[in-house]
Amino acid sequence: MCSAGGPIDVDFNDPLKGKGKKYRCNECGQTFTGLGRHPMCPSCQSEDVTEI
């Protein structure tokens, strides 16, 4: 039996990969890529965000 050959998840096509972490705003639900230790929501300027 040859069961090899499943889908390979490679994210090289994601331009945001490696240029910051993704966050979700706890205030408005906006998802964005933030840089630095204190990313701020681009939509509502809240710093209450969660890394995703």
Ligand SMILES: [Zn+2]
């Ligand atoms: Zn927000």
